[in-house]
Amino acid sequence: MTNVPSPNDLVLVCIIPQPRDLEIARVLGWYRIPLKHAPKVIYTDCLAFYQPSSFGREHRWKIEHVAQVRGVELTKRKELLRDEVPHPRAEDEYYKINLGDLVKLPSPIRAENWKRITFFYTTGELLSRAHTLVDLVIGYEEKALFNNTIMEYRRKYAHMQLPQEDIQLLQNEIMEYVLSLNALVKDQTCSDEHGL
Numbered sequence: 001m002t003n004v005p006s007p008n009d010l011v012l013v014c015i016i017p018q019p020r021d022l023e024i025a026r027v028l029g030w031y032r033i034p035l036k037h038a039p040k041v042i043y044t045d046c047l048a049f050y051q052p053s054s055f056g057r058e059h060r061w062k063i064e065h066v067a068q069v070r071g072v073e074l075t076k077r078k079e080l081l082r083d084e085v086p087h088p089r090a091e092d093e094y095y096k097i098n099l100g101d102l103v104k105l106p107s108p109i110r111a112e113n114w115k116r117i118t119f120f121y122t123t124g125e126l127l128s129r130a131h132t133l134v135d136l137v138i139g140y141e142e143k144a145l146f147n148n149t150i151m152e153y154r155r156k157y158a159h160m161q162l163p164q165e166d167i168q169l170l171q172n173e174i175m176e177y178v179l180s181l182n183a184l185v186k187d188q189t190c191s192d193e194h195g196l
Helices: 019-028 051-060 123-131 141-155 164-193
Strands: 010-015 030-034 048-053 062-074 093-110 119-123
Touching: 019 030, 019 048, 019 051, 019 062, 048 051, 048 093, 048 123, 119 123, 141 164
Parallel strands: 010 048
Antiparallel strands: 010 119, 030 093, 048 062, 062 093
C-alpha cells in the first residue's frame, strides 16, 4: 500500500452506496455526504469505503479501497450531480470531499456478521492490520493508540494559532465523540453477531 493511510492517520469509514459512487471517487476524485447525515468530524486524513450488497456477490460487504482526503467543501447536490438536477434533494447541502487516488488494500476487510454501517472512525494503524470491520473499531481499551492520532492532528494544525486551552478542549471533545460513537458501533456489532 502506497503510504495511504499512514499509522497515525485519522480514517473515516464510510458507506459508498453504489458502484457508480466508487467510479466517481476513482475518476472525478470526490465523495459526497449529505450535511444533515454527516458525522461531526469530517476533516480526516483518509476515507475507507465500505461496499454494501449493491456491489454484487464478489465485492459486497467489504472495504477494498481507501483514499487520502485533499479538501472539503460545502455545496448543493445539483452542483455535484448535474445529470440529476430534477432530483427531490437537488437543493440539499452536501459535503464534497476531494480525494487523492483510490488505493486498493492488499486484502479486503470483510464485514463478517456486521453488515449495517454508516460512519465510524479508525486509525491508519488499525486499518493496516484489520481482517474484519470489528478490528477497526476504536474502543476505550485502544485510547492510548487513538491519543497518538489526535496528537498528530495537533501537530498538523499547529499553524492555526488556537489558544492551548481551546486545543485541549477540542482534543478531548473529538476523542470522547469518536470513542462514544465507536462504542455504539461495537455494541451494535455485538448485537448483530448474537442475533439480538
